[in-house]
Amino acid sequence: MEYHTPGVYIREVDSGPKPIASVSTSTPGFLGLFPYNPSVDAVAITGSDGRRQLRGKVLPQLVDTKGKVTGDGTEATSALTQAFRLRNTDVKDVKAFFELHGAPKAGAKAPKFEEGSKGRVKISYETATLEVPEVVMSVAGKVITENDQLVDELLNQIKETFALAAPQPKTAADVLAVYGYEFKQAEGTALRSEYSVPPMAVTNKAEFFRWLQSFYAEYLLTTDPIEDLVGEAFDDPDDAADAVFEALGKDEALKQRFREWLSMPSVFNFVAAVNGFYDNGGGKSYVYLMGVKDVDCSIRENQADKLGLYAFDDVDDMALMVSPGLNPNQQREMLEHCETRKDRFAVLDGPMVSDGNMDIPASEKGFGALYVPWVKVTKPSWFVGNQDHIEVKGPNRRKLQKADRNELYVPPSGHLAGIMARVDGERGVHKAPANELVMGITGLTQNINRIEQGQYNDRGINVIRQFKDRGIRVWGARTLATKNDPSWKYINVRRLFIMVEQSIMLGSQWAVFEPNDHTLWKKLTRDVRAYLMRVWRSGALFGQTPEEAFYVKCDDETNPRYLIDAGQVNVQVGICPVKPAEFLIFSIGQWDGGGLIEET
Numbered sequence: 001m002e003y004h005t006p007g008v009y010i011r012e013v014d015s016g017p018k019p020i021a022s023v024s025t026s027t028p029g030f031l032g033l034f035p036y037n038p039s040v041d042a043v044a045i046t047g048s049d050g051r052r053q054l055r056g057k058v059l060p061q062l063v064d065t066k067g068k069v070t071g072d073g074t075e076a077t078s079a080l081t082q083a084f085r086l087r088n089t090d091v092k093d094v095k096a097f098f099e100l101h102g103a104p105k106a107g108a109k110a111p112k113f114e115e116g117s118k119g120r121v122k123i124s125y126e127t128a129t130l131e132v133p134e135v136v137m138s139v140a141g142k143v144i145t146e147n148d149q150l151v152d153e154l155l156n157q158i159k160e161t162f163a164l165a166a167p168q169p170k171t172a173a174d175v176l177a178v179y180g181y182e183f184k185q186a187e188g189t190a191l192r193s194e195y196s197v198p199p200m201a202v203t204n205k206a207e208f209f210r211w212l213q214s215f216y217a218e219y220l221l222t223t224d225p226i227e228d229l230v231g232e233a234f235d236d237p238d239d240a241a242d243a244v245f246e247a248l249g250k251d252e253a254l255k256q257r258f259r260e261w262l263s264m265p266s267v268f269n270f271v272a273a274v275n276g277f278y279d280n281g282g283g284k285s286y287v288y289l290m291g292v293k294d295v296d297c298s299i300r301e302n303q304a305d306k307l308g309l310y311a312f313d314d315v316d317d318m319a320l321m322v323s324p325g326l327n328p329n330q331q332r333e334m335l336e337h338c339e340t341r342k343d344r345f346a347v348l349d350g351p352m353v354s355d356g357n358m359d360i361p362a363s364e365k366g367f368g369a370l371y372v373p374w375v376k377v378t379k380p381s382w383f384v385g386n387q388d389h390i391e392v393k394g395p396n397r398r399k400l401q402k403a404d405r406n407e408l409y410v411p412p413s414g415h416l417a418g419i420m421a422r423v424d425g426e427r428g429v430h431k432a433p434a435n436e437l438v439m440g441i442t443g444l445t446q447n448i449n450r451i452e453q454g455q456y457n458d459r460g461i462n463v464i465r466q467f468k469d470r471g472i473r474v475w476g477a478r479t480l481a482t483k484n485d486p487s488w489k490y491i492n493v494r495r496l497f498i499m500v501e502q503s504i505m506l507g508s509q510w511a512v513f514e515p516n517d518h519t520l521w522k523k524l525t526r527d528v529r530a531y532l533m534r535v536w537r538s539g540a541l542f543g544q545t546p547e548e549a550f551y552v553k554c555d556d557e558t559n560p561r562y563l564i565d566a567g568q569v570n571v572q573v574g575i576c577p578v579k580p581a582e583f584l585i586f587s588i589g590q591w592d593g594g595g596l597i598e599e600t
Contacts, residue, residue: 019507019527024284024317026425028282029321035292036194039223043058044057045083045172054084056080063079073169091178092143097158098162100177116131123162130161199287200287202285218244219291221244265387274414276441280438296330299326325349344367345368347371348370348371352373352374352409353446367479367494369460370480371413373463376442377407378408401443407443415441416474419474429492430492456476478490479494503531511569521555524571525554532552554569
């Protein structure tokens, strides 16, 4: 700062460390699926060029199910090219291009394509002529070049030379022919085959149930006319949704439809999981339901439309991923999603009844854990369905602990997410979420004893067990990387690293584009050390001194000149996490002077 006028000036200076705050570790995202049959509001057009097929959707007001253009021709052409993502440079048939824009197909007034001067093709239409290189277009009017720029220049010359009318196709085939595709079929379909709204944050059971009512009210508007639902029409969609929401609390017929929807197997699993999260001490969570034609479909849906797992892409404070009742393929997708993102942990459900040889998804670095068996809960007052769809086959059916008349089977992942949140709040993320009571349940679908658990534990499958006088407890703290990479076999270790990595990443954003010199290196070292000191004092790191628990290195050795020239700052951080006391061993032997008890 330069000073020219005498006087008093105030200058703000950097006061020192920029504290790094720990990110949330216990906020889950709940993903649920339910059957959805969208109404027919579009026509799907299929075309083929002999090598590949194109499929696009347009409004039925423009093209009917026979492929005939019934609306404005220009609008239909624009809709079809957008649906198929076709560009001007994709034009393959110039003769068809002329016909699309009003030129006759045959006769004396039809455009003519013939040989022109050397190496050129001549186009004649009405009173104008144009010659184009034969390397761009053949005498049959077919575009033969693959150069987009040449095609673009060709079309510009045609539009400048000839007086062409606006596109007026009679059928979808007329548009497809311009781009080298043959019309195959047209059929009624829906513009969107999924029903989805962005995830919503809720903080308790009451708020969650109001969200369910609001979600269902808006969903009903996609299935029924508003007049049939509430007896009057609304111009504003928000007013219509509010009217249906109010009607859900008064109209008995709508109440019954809501109860039936909540009682659908996949929806009930979702609702029971979120309720189980709050029963076990959970706080904030994100809830997301997606309607699909087949609930066994992939949950790795279109990322551009933010569907399925990608719906949570913009949720930055989410640390757990829960989707109760998934099939094995969907579970693999969820685990792979967490492994790829590296900022959240998957909580998966095992089979209702199992043995130690069951199939489990593979994990490279322990970004997920699997729990068995399922739990039983008291039937909610709104439940009007049954669980006849649940069937245990083979030898395992004899292990099933039958539910009483007022009990229902529920996947355990939601309850486990709540336990993780409870332990994080009471002790910290470094405490393994094990040897903890499972609340809000009445029993288990299978009793697994100490001997049987050995084969589960060795493979990284966590067991929920019932102990006499000690209740039902989580009796396992391993990830699905137990066999693949034992260094990541404990849940608390993986979740601690997620917290530390994400906290340092977010807390160091200020350093981007700062001068890459020793001053910056010292500031980064100072801030990271201060943060890890707090983590160590919380009991999350192993070591009697900070030097034993962690180290931070950012100097000339970690930042040689070639990395500085590449715009990089390298900070090496090492932490020594605490690991759970999974096996307590007391060595007891005879001693002449009495009993010797040695703890090891």
